[in-house]
Amino acid sequence: MCQCRTQIGLRCRLTSLALLGVLAIGGLNPSAAQIAVVAHQQVPADSPSRRELLDYYTGDIQTWTNGRRVVLYDLRNNEQMRTAFYDYLGKTSSRMKAIWLRRKLSGEGAPPLLADDEHQLVDTISRTEGSIGFAHLDLADSLKMKVLLVIPDPAENN
Amino acid sequence: MRIRDMPLRVKQRIAATAILIPMAAVSMYSLSQLSSLKDDISAINTVLLRRANVIAQLNLDAASLRVNQLQHASIRSSEQKQMIADTMIAVIDRINRNLDVYDSLRTNPKAVLSNPIRERAVYASFDRNWERYLDLSFQILDLSDANRSAAAFELLNDDARTLFALFSGELQELSQINTQDAEETSLRAEQTFVSARNRILATLLITVVAALGLGIVVIRQLTGGLEKLLAAARRVADGDLSTAVEIDGRDEIGKLAQSFNWMLSSLRKSTDDTRRQAAELRDQQAVLRTKNGELESALKQVRAAQQQLILSEKMASLGHLTAGIAHEIKNPLNFVNNFAQLSADIASELREELEAARDKTVAEVIDSTDELLEDLQSNARKINEHGQRADRIVRSMLEHSRGKSGETQPVELNTFVEEYVNLAFHGMRATQQDFNVEIRRNYDNGAGPVELVPQEMGRVLINLLNNAFYAVHERGKREPDNKPFVEIATERKGDRVVIRVSDNGGGIPADLEKRVFEPFFSTKPTGKGTGLGLSLSFEIVRDGHGGLLTLDNRPGDGATFEVRIPAKSPSSSESNLSQHAASR
Known part of the structure; x- marks a missing residue:
């Protein structure tokens, strides 16, 4: 994970571009079958582990390393993608919601913000500092946001 | 299988x-x-x-x-x-x-x-x-x-x-x-x-x-066979050897039964053999009994022959003794005869003297006959003296012959020994006219009286002396320059007395020395000796007198036999001694 604390590092950008390039060359239609974990360009994170990603989404980690608050985004109307993403994190959607409800009851945090669709989500993320979300890879504009991770979409593969 | x-x-x-x-x-x-x-x-x-x-x-x-x-x-x-x-x-x-x-x-x-x-x-x-x-x-x-x-x-x-x-x-x-x-x-x-x-x-x-x-x-397989075997073993124990075990199968029990049958067969054969051997043994026992009877008979004959031989030995020694006695008696008899003849002559001469002296006086007669009478008296004394000597010899011989066998008597050792030396010497001279020997007497004056069986001990001395005389005589024949001598010595040693007979004859070959006391052993030529002399002498000294007869041999240079006996017989008593002295 790149330790980009105050500004977007050149190395982080290059890593993201290289990742996208590899995926574009290696896959037949990668954007259609793969889910990208995207974040605002200034998010000081690079290739977070599965555990780290889960900690962000359960609220166990609520700030980035640069001190900015982690802003979580979820999709409202895409069950398949949500299920695939949370499966990757090792949880079900319902379990995540139970966790978020617990956070809400304890006042320790709020559930992710809901985007109506992926376009809205990537657009919001590109504009919201500290935000993180997930969408199909082909919607992730590397010039506008940071692609932290690419995970296969089993639903698309099926 | x-x-x-x-x-x-x-x-x-x-x-x-x-x-x-x-x-x-x-x-x-x-x-x-x-x-x-x-x-x-x-x-x-x-x-x-x-x-x-x-x-x-x-x-x-x-x-x-x-x-x-x-x-x-x-x-x-x-x-x-x-x-x-x-x-x-x-x-x-x-x-x-x-x-x-x-x-x-x-x-x-x-x-x-x-x-x-x-x-x-x-x-x-x-x-x-x-x-x-x-x-x-x-x-x-x-x-x-x-x-x-x-x-x-x-x-x-x-x-x-x-x-x-x-x-x-x-x-x-x-x-x-x-x-x-x-x-x-x-x-x-x-x-x-x-x-x-x-x-x-x-x-x-x-x-x-x-x-x-x-x-x-x-x-069942195991015990069935075992029970059959057990029953068979009981029958065998009761003496029924004709039994046999019938077990089918070639397992261990079957093999055991087979072995049992073989064993029975061997036992039957062995029993038959034993019976046959017992019969043979009985026959052999009968033969042995017959042989035993024959052997006993032979033994009796041998014993009789032995007794005959002993008697021969005794007779031989008696022969020597008789010759000596005859010589001993002959001497005094000669004297008696000679002096009697002389006395007869003197008596004739006296008669002549007395007839011629009719006219003489008594004194003259006495003078003329006195010498003759003295001679006559002297002759009579000598006749008496030699007659007594002959009487003594005869009496001694009688005592010798009449004495009970095994009965001890007190005798003066030196006199006793001397008597037998003379008897033996003259006995030898009677048979060997050319026999000559120097007799050396070395008597211990303190030898004193000894209790012994005169007959038996006399026989011992005769044997030892005869052997010594024979040895020196034989050596004299071979070596004429050798001066033969026989030394007779007596000695008192505490409560024992020793009689020693030495000679300078040829001695006994070293390899035969150990056998001299064996019965029927003799170094003399056949017919010259029975071979029982020394054997009997040994028994007389040892068994009859509780003493020892030993040999000091010098092969080629003579021998010494030594008789060592107790001076006083353990079985005798003072009363016996005194009675014997009184009778003499």
Whole structure:
């Protein structure tokens, strides 16, 4: 994970571009079958582990390393993608919601913000500092946001 | 190969295998059944009951969450709200934990679901409804936090209630599925137990029956043969050797029976041999008895011959003695005859003198006859003297011949020895006219009286002296320059006396020295000696007088025989001695 604390590092950008390039060359239609974990360009994170990603989404980690608050985004109307993403994190959607409800009851945090669709989500993320979300890879504009991770979409593969 | 021909150890192994294999199979089967039973029980305890329990707990917690949500919506106090929120947090935590547990138990291989498709469908439906309920819970919480109780209640009693009913029903269904699985597993375990128990009992029964059957067969085969052998052994012990054991089969018992029969055959042969040998032995005993009789007869003859020989020896010594005695008597008799003749002549001369002296006076007659009378008197004395000497010799001979054998008498040793020296010498001279020897006498004046058996000891001395005279005479023949001598010595040594006869004859060859006292052994030519002289002398000295007769041999240069006897016989008494002295 790149330790980009105050500004977007050149190395982080290059890593993201290289990742996208590899995926574009290696896959037949990668954007259609793969889910990208995207974040605002200034998010000081690079290739977070599965555990780290889960900690962000359960609220166990609520700030980035640069001190900015982690802003979580979820999709409202895409069950398949949500299920695939949370499966990757090792949880079900319902379990995540139970966790978020617990956070809400304890006042320790709020559930992710809901985007109506992926376009809205990537657009919001590109504009919201500290935000993180997930969408199909082909919607992730590397010039506008940071692609932290690419995970296969089993639903698309099926 | 027939079974009865098999060795016992093979039979034993077959029987053991026949018993052990079913037992091992039963044990293995029992173990597998027990393992299956254990798996079922473990599945019931660790999976199925837990699943049902977790579902029940989830249902309770879901109900609790709903109740708390209603309370949270109904109150306005923020503190109370927070308390209820804390309770709800705990409930949600518990629900999450139980869901995690259920997720892990669903896929546990120990207890595969009996109807997994249905369970998956029910659980998926529950998960969707539960998620939708959670979505509503966010809205209800927002309304409740905003104290919009009516709206919150509306949601709770409308959509949330419906969803709650749905997922609660689904939880109950899941509970039923798991309970049913637990019951089925329990039933299966029980069936497994009953089935295993029945099969184990049946197999055990079969094994026991088979083992008993095999055991009986093996024992019958074993004991049947042994009993036959035992009966045969008893018959043999009773003396019936014609018996035989008939056992079919070539196992150890069969071989034992065969060996027993061989042994009996050998025993019969051996008994026949023994009987034949006993008969032969009896014949040989009869022959031996005959031979024994013959041997006894021969022994008697030998003893008679021996006695004859001893008598011959005695006669031989008596011959020597007689010759000596004759010579001893002849001398005084010559004197007596000569002096008697002389006295007769003197008497004639005296008569002439007396006739011529008729006219003479008595004095003149006495003068003229006195000398003749003195001569006559002297002659008469000499006749008397020699007559007494002859009388003494004769009396001595009489005493010698009349004395009881084995009866000791006190004798003056030197006189006794001298007497026999003279007898022996003259005896030798009587047989060997050219015999000449120097006799050296070395008598101990203090030798004194000795108690001995004169006859016996005289025979010893005659023997020793004759041998000495013979030895010097023989050497004289070979070596004329050698001056023969025989030395006779007596000596008193404390309570014993010694008579020593030495000669300078040829001695005894060294290799024969040890045999001189053996009966019938002689170095003299055949016919010259019986070979019993020294043997008898040895017995007389040792047994008759309690003394010793020893030889100091000088091969080629003579020999010395020494008689050493007690001066006083242990068996004699003072009264005997005094009586003997008085009679003399």
